[in-house]
Amino acid sequence: MTTRIGVIGLGAIAVEHLGAYQKNPLADLVAVCDVDVERAKARAEQFAVPKVTGDVAELLSDPDVDAVSVCVPNTLHAPIAEAALRAGKDVLVEKPMTVTVAEAERLVRAVEETGKALQVGYVRRFAPNALVAKRFLDAGEFGDVYAARATLLRAAGNPGGWFGDVELSGGGPLIDLGVHIIDLCWYLMGMPKAVSASGATFSPLGARDNIQNLSRYRAQSAARPNTVEDYATAQIRFENGAVLNVDTSFSLHGRNEIGVRIHGDKGGAEIEPELLMVTERHDTLLHVQPQIDSLGFDFKVGFANQIDHFLRICRGEIPADATAEQGLEMARILTAIYESAERGAEVAITR
Ligand SMILES: NC(=O)c1ccc[n+]([C@@H]2O[C@H](COP(=O)([O-])OP(=O)(O)OC[C@H]3O[C@@H](n4cnc5c(N)ncnc54)[C@H](O)[C@@H]3O)[C@@H](O)[C@H]2O)c1
Structure with missing residues (x-):
């Protein structure tokens, strides 16, 4: 069984996430989302992703999505990552996880309350x-x-x-x-x-x-x-x-x-x-x-390893890290x- 992935925010770093998921046999890219819908459509075409939306809530309510990468600007990490956890998705959130301590504490609570995994994008x-x-x-x-x-x-x-x-x-x-x-x-x-x-x-x-x-x-x-x-x-x-x-x-x-x-x-x-x-x-x-x-x-190998690590956490094969x-x-x-x-x-x- 593969983990069905959605990627939110489709700028520069998302290309690395999409590329690494595409190459990993444990993942299936199923949905992408960006407020810039034209960019979202272009990325969907580039990486052969079937579902495209400009609305984060729509992607998060999709039962076909098991886990998400959050690749939006920093101050949007906390609300989107928390919404994703509460929607039952495992989350790989880009660094920094949050910009405030209060937001970080909310995410720790959300992980505890949902039992879902959150990994921070510490690719190095x-x-x-x-x-x-x-x-x-x-x-x-x-x-x-x-x-x-x-x-x-x-x-x-x-x-x-x-x-x-x-x-x-x-x-x-x-x-x-x-x-x-x-x-x-x-x-x-x-x-x-x-x-x-x-x-x-x-x-x-x-x-x-x-x-x-x-x-x-x-x-x-x-x-x-x-x-x-x-x-x-x-x-x-x-x-x-x-x-x-x-x-x-x-x-x-x-x-x-x-x-x-x-x-x-x-x-x-x-x-x-x-x-x-x-x-x-x-x-x-x-x-x-x-x-x-x-x-x-080695950015490419580091990225591939990071994505593979996240997918194995989603599968329950290894304990959460980062x-x-x-x-x-x-x-x-x-x-x-x-x-x-x-x-x-x-x-x-x-x-
Ligand atoms: N791991 C790394 O080495 C690395 C490198 C660069 C950036 N990053 C991190 O990745 C994240 C994104 O950076 P980037 O360089 O890709 O930025 P970017 O500006 O290239 O892309 C951000 C994307 O998010 C979209 N977006 C903004 N608000 C949104 C929303 N509410 N819903 C959906 N999409 C939205 C934008 O339209 C844009 O396409 C940041 O957190 C950054 O710190 C990590």
């Missing part, structure tokens, strides 16, 4: 470089991880459209890019409870739409005024004493950079830009580089960073 967890690092971590190779550093800097990478409008995005690079790398570090740190955050945000450069001869990721929605931060930096403290430092930007006078690193008392790992493990043996420092197809983030509770912890962290940036002081994370 499913790429081979992260899977290998996790396997070594779980075997104790790094010991206790007490520090991590997550960096994702774009010099001119504001995607525009709804991404730049805080009313629809909930924030800028921190909530869009930071969420991926914070999650990856946090996941590889063993998901400790966050106790406080200290952050700062800056917006001197704006969306940099003037920059020419440089391609960038673009939202497929109409242009809107840019009201999000250019750059965010933060330190997150955890109950076990560990710290995570984050640096992320849409616009910055600097070079593009990605780095995801964890440091433990027995060893450490760089997951980005290339998987590299470091340790010490016989009074000698070692760099260990696994021989795998892609040492960096759960609503984990999305809630992320909402606590991100909102604490923004609050700290506004107040100019460290903010305690209470629960």
